[in-house]
Amino acid sequence: MRVSDRVGRSRPALSPRPARRFATAAMVGVVLYILVDAVLQFLPPHYSVVSDAESNLAVGPFGWIMNLNFLGRAGLTLCAAGAIGLVGPGSRLRRTGLVLLVIAGACSAALAFLPTDINGRGEFGLRTSTLTGALHLAVASLGFLAALAAFALLTAWLRGVPALRRVYPAALALTVVAAVGLLCVGLADHLAPTLLGLAERVCLAGILGWAFVVCAAIRRRVTDSAGATQGSASASQVDTSVSGDSDIESIPSAASHRAKSG
Numbered sequence: 001m002r003v004s005d006r007v008g009r010s011r012p013a014l015s016p017r018p019a020r021r022f023a024t025a026a027m028v029g030v031v032l033y034i035l036v037d038a039v040l041q042f043l044p045p046h047y048s049v050v051s052d053a054e055s056n057l058a059v060g061p062f063g064w065i066m067n068l069n070f071l072g073r074a075g076l077t078l079c080a081a082g083a084i085g086l087v088g089p090g091s092r093l094r095r096t097g098l099v100l101l102v103i104a105g106a107c108s109a110a111l112a113f114l115p116t117d118i119n120g121r122g123e124f125g126l127r128t129s130t131l132t133g134a135l136h137l138a139v140a141s142l143g144f145l146a147a148l149a150a151f152a153l154l155t156a157w158l159r160g161v162p163a164l165r166r167v168y169p170a171a172l173a174l175t176v177v178a179a180v181g182l183l184c185v186g187l188a189d190h191l192a193p194t195l196l197g198l199a200e201r202v203c204l205a206g207i208l209g210w211a212f213v214v215c216a217a218i219r220r221r222v223t224d225s226a227g228a229t230q231g232s233a234s235a236s237q238v239d240t241s242v243s244g245d246s247d248i249e250s251i252p253s254a255a256s257h258r259a260k261s262g
Contacts, residue, residue: 020218024219037054070109074105078102084154088163097149101154107142115132125188181202187199
């Protein structure tokens with residue numbers, strides 16, 4: 001078979017650009033979310049990081065910024081799901097995990113439209129006094145549980161993907177951090193309500209950290225794969241060029257041999 005035939009029949013490799021873009025967007029989203037959250041802590045009405053829930057930041061003169069941040073968290077969650085869905089082999093673990101991850105993102109987006117109830121002076125813990133406040137608490141709880149379940153399934157999936165297995169220990173550790181934080185939220189609400197905000201932020205640290213490290217691993221993997229593919233393509237072009245030159249050089253040699261024979 002001629003070289004030109006082999007080149008013509010080869011199939012183009014799948015471009016890794018979509019996965020890399022999704023992963024990069026999710027990583028940027030995590031950083032922006034944390035920065036906005038930190039800045040809002042210094043703006044009035046100055047909620048406590050330790051005792052007040054993060055959702056309180058959405059109530060007040062700058063609450064609209066936190067509502068945008070909730071939408072941003074939904075966006076980065078969907079980007080993380082997109083990146084994960086474009087790499088590695090598909091399986092029931094990944095499909096179920098991605099569905100739960102999308103649900104978690106949708107819950108985050110819904111929080112922007114459901115203002116939470118603010119406790120009175122000297123009151124702490126998870127308390128609701130309005131319908132929207134009760135819906136906010138229910139949706140937030142569903143979002144945390146869906147994210148935690150998604151991470152558990154997707155972390156197990158990561159362990160079976162050779163290209164991403166190196167990130168498995170970090171993903172598992174951050175899943176445990178998120179689970180411990182969520183458990184502490186429930187315990188703090190009943191036993192130590194003044195520590196509710198701290199417990200929630202520990203859970204958020206695990207959730208955001210998981211999304212960042214997994215997307216970083218995906219971005220690094222697809223970048224390395226793209227470089228290897230380009231290297232192989234360059235080597236193939238060089239081989240083709242050398243083969244073509246050899247064929248051309250053989251033509252006068254064959255003609256000379258026939259002349260001598262005549």
